[in-house]
Amino acid sequence: MAGIFDKVKDTLNSYRTPGYFKKLDHKWTMVVDLDMCNGCGACVAGCYAENNLPVVGKEDCGKSRAFSWLRIERYVDGEYPDVKVKFIPVMCQHCMKAPCEIGCPVYATYHNQDGLNVQVYNRCVGTFTCATYCTYDVRRFNWFSYKWPKPLDQQLNPDVTVREMGVMEKCTFCIQRITAAKDKAKDEGRGVKDGEVLPACCQSCPTNALVFGDLQDPESRVAKMVNNPRKYRLLEELNTDPSVIYLKRVMNDGKSEE
Amino acid sequence: MKKLIVYALTGVISLAIGYWVQQQFFSDRAPVQPINFSHKIHAGVNKIPCQYCHIYAERSRVSGVPNVQRCMGCHKIIKTDSPEIQKVTAYWEKKEPIPWTKVHNLPDYVYFPHKRHVRAGVECTNCHGDVPNMDRITKVSSLQMGWCLTCHTQRNVKNGRDCWTCHK
Numbered sequence: 001m002a003g004i005f006d007k008v009k010d011t012l013n014s015y016r017t018p019g020y021f022k023k024l025d026h027k028w029t030m031v032v033d034l035d036m037c038n039g040c041g042a043c044v045a046g047c048y049a050e051n052n053l054p055v056v057g058k059e060d061c062g063k064s065r066a067f068s069w070l071r072i073e074r075y076v077d078g079e080y081p082d083v084k085v086k087f088i089p090v091m092c093q094h095c096m097k098a099p100c101e102i103g104c105p106v107y108a109t110y111h112n113q114d115g116l117n118v119q120v121y122n123r124c125v126g127t128f129t130c131a132t133y134c135t136y137d138v139r140r141f142n143w144f145s146y147k148w149p150k151p152l153d154q155q156l157n158p159d160v161t162v163r164e165m166g167v168m169e170k171c172t173f174c175i176q177r178i179t180a181a182k183d184k185a186k187d188e189g190r191g192v193k194d195g196e197v198l199p200a201c202c203q204s205c206p207t208n209a210l211v212f213g214d215l216q217d218p219e220s221r222v223a224k225m226v227n228n229p230r231k232y233r234l235l236e237e238l239n240t241d242p243s244v245i246y247l248k249r250v251m252n253d254g255k256s257e258e
Numbered sequence: 259m260k261k262l263i264v265y266a267l268t269g270v271i272s273l274a275i276g277y278w279v280q281q282q283f284f285s286d287r288a289p290v291q292p293i294n295f296s297h298k299i300h301a302g303v304n305k306i307p308c309q310y311c312h313i314y315a316e317r318s319r320v321s322g323v324p325n326v327q328r329c330m331g332c333h334k335i336i337k338t339d340s341p342e343i344q345k346v347t348a349y350w351e352k353k354e355p356i357p358w359t360k361v362h363n364l365p366d367y368v369y370f371p372h373k374r375h376v377r378a379g380v381e382c383t384n385c386h387g388d389v390p391n392m393d394r395i396t397k398v399s400s401l402q403m404g405w406c407l408t409c410h411t412q413r414n415v416k417n418g419r420d421c422w423t424c425h426k
Contacts, residue, residue: 025417112420112422113420118422120421120422120425121367121425122367122425123421159369159426161366161367161426162366175426176369176426179369179422179426183371183373183374186374187373
């Protein structure tokens with residue numbers, strides 16, 4: 001009897017452990033070259049437009065209800081005139097060992113076959129656990145059912161659900177574009193080519209600082225870029241194994257800085 | 259005692275009539291359309307293939323409601339004296355689309371590509387029922403998630419049980 005219980009417990013635990021898939025279909029990865037990022041914020045605007053994000057306004061932002069899935073962190077070093085400014089775009093890191101997945105009581109956030117950390121809006125009951133557990137503070141909560149004033153509701157993306165009150169959400173790596181690319185590839189009877197999937201942030205980046213691709217494909221741009229010695233990941237010491245890889249910025253004095 | 263039976267009978271009969279009226283004229287399953295269009299005549303008797311009118315089914319997410327021009331392509335010549343066809347002609351002359359009522363309506367959060375299903379060899383009648391014998395379109399399938407998953411499991415669809423395969 002005890003043996004059966006242990007077996008069931010082990011099976012359940014193996015499902016509960018993030019990254020239980022033996023082999024992934026894809027391993028979507030984003031590489032952010034901080035040397036090229038100039039902090040213009042085009043990626044943020046692109047994300048807002050693509051994913052039906054509501055603009056909450058100044059007052060709600062003050063109550064930390066800001067809604068950007070992708071934010072640009074600014075770090076300013078030193079006093080004027082000797083000032084160094086650094087920008088780091090931070091979006092959901094799609095951790096392979098994600099803390100948020102362990103926390104969810106209803107299993108609304110999980111890892112799918114593409115190596116993406118995804119959120120099921122219909123399942124989410126809004127316990128806020130995932131946002132509390134998230135190391136990077138990238139999860140956003142719908143405090144209200146946001147409305148779009150009259151002409152603006154025409155610009156909503158039909159490929160993305162408009163979320164309701166009480167639902168947690170976050171960057172999806174523009175999963176609707178991944179689906180579209182896979183759909184097209186299937187019609188033509190081939191695999192997804194490198195550069196075919198282009199999330200809104202990568203598309204709008206004027207300096208091509210953000211590069212998106214499949215890490216499992218050895219010919220992809222991403223797979224070549226991760227061998228760069230400037231490579232690092234955010235809060236790597238916490239062992240979350242993020243899928244977003246940053247390339248350090250090299251300053252004028254030859255020192256590279258995180 | 260006799261009175262009671264009469265009351266009970268009246269109640270049952272009126273319930274039955276009410277149910278029938280509701281099903282026939284007010285339900286979402288078989289709503290009354292602006293034009294009394296019969297799939298039985300078109301797809302059943304005359305054997306017009308589904309994709310002659312619903313042209314986008316094979317190459318798009320939606321199967322597409324045919325535009326009025328497609329109706330008029332045949333009905334400029336065929337059966338022009340019928341009052342129902344004259345309604346179509348009126349829409350055509352006003353340059354207005356026919357305000358059909360949608361029967362198979364999926365929620366906003368479902369990603370359902372007709373293309374994928376048609377190309378995988380799923381018959382139209384598999385989900386839409388026996389349309390060639392329907393005078394007015396009736397929703398046969400529940401279109402619930404469990405119903406989708408039954409088929410996905412039976413056919414062993416790749417990633418067919420992953421949430422983000424069908425949700426968006």
